[in-house]
Amino acid sequence: MSDQAGAETAAPLDVVLLVSRARGLARAGELDGALRLLREAEATGLGSHREVLDLRARVHAQRGETAEAAECWRRVLARHPEDPAAGAGLARLGRTGPVAALGRHRARTALAAAACLTAVAAGVLTTLDGPRPARADTDRAAGGPRSPRASATAEGGPEKDAAAQARRAGALADDLRAPGLRVTVHGDSVEVAFTRGLFTEGARLTPAGARQLALLGERLAGRHLPVTVHGHAATVPGAPRSGGSVVALWRALVAARELSTASGEPLTAFTTDSADQRDAPYPDPARNRTVTLLISPE
Known part of the structure; x- marks a missing residue:
């Protein structure tokens, strides 16, 4: 299966529609209604699909029904033993697993992330980034303290502000450097690339890729x-050589979900997009089944 075909075989349309409806109810706080829809799918055969079971497990977890959540994830693993989401879910419930950070995941964040991933499986380009408050303006309007960036600009002008940003970026880069990561400072931002591919030919994380993202999230x-997450895809013969791809965007969404899970940061902290094929970080296809991150210290 090629990178281009990976997204098309991810989930049938009826599964996507079901999960989309259940997701909408869950995000509106109607967990009972969401769970009822997902349970009713058992009668149609859709209830055994991994996306349905995963979302159902997350709804159970949000309701505090850990035994039911664990059973759903076990059903996923019975058919897909290397499913990273199900494995991570069981690890969180049992406070065990290879990465301790996964045990501190917020169920509500994971529920929203799984829903966004499922929407993209149908080719629906779901945005994860919501409006961010203008912190400096909000602080001034409320009479509170100004942000460090606003203070530096007021006291020393743009040059001093830029120098302070560069120092913060350098310090952040030093904190993030680790085996398997290529960390580069670009002015006032930090770019993080992974030295090995994180995904299979589609958008399924390899076990090593899942661990790498969890460690970075921690x-x-x-x-x-x-954080901006740029998804990448290997260029294959006959496929467009520019303009991005759904597979690349899907990979960015999966990575954002994992980073949110491990860090405890909300999904609104992560902006996702498809990088252009010409901006691939590596010359070989295997390593380009990945994402790169651009992080701006504030």
Whole structure:
């Protein structure tokens, strides 16, 4: 299966529609209604699909029904033993697993992330980034303290502000550097690339890729920084060589979900997009089944 075909075989349309409806109810706080829809799918055969079971497990977890959540994830693993989401879910419930950060995941964040992933499986380009408050303006309007960036600009002008941003970016890069990561400072931002591919030919994380994202998410915990996740895809013969792809966007969404899970940061902290094929970080296809991150310290 090629990178281009990976997204098309991810989930049947009826599964996507079902999960989309249940997701809408859950995000509106109607967990009972969402769970009822997902349970009723058992009678149609859709209830055994991994996306349905995963969302059902997350709804159960949000309701505090850990035994039911665990059973749903076990059903996923019975058919897909290497499913990273189900494995991580069981690890969180049992406070076990290879990455301790996964045990601190917020169920509500994971529920929203799984819903966004499922929407993209149908080719629906769901945006994860919501409006961010203008912190400096809000603080001034409320009579509170100004942000460090606003203070630097007022006291020393743009040059001093830029120098302070560059220092913060350098310090952040030093904190994030780790085996398997290529961390580069670009002015006032930090770019993070992974030295090995994170995904299979579609948008399923490899076990090593899931661990790498979880470890990076743990390093981002508590920083409250805006992160842009650029998805990449290998260029295959006959496919467009520019303009991005759904598979690349899907990979960005999966990575954002994992980073949110491990860091405890809300999904609104992550902006996702498809990088242009010409901006691939590596010359070989295997390593380009990945994402890159651009992080801006504030």
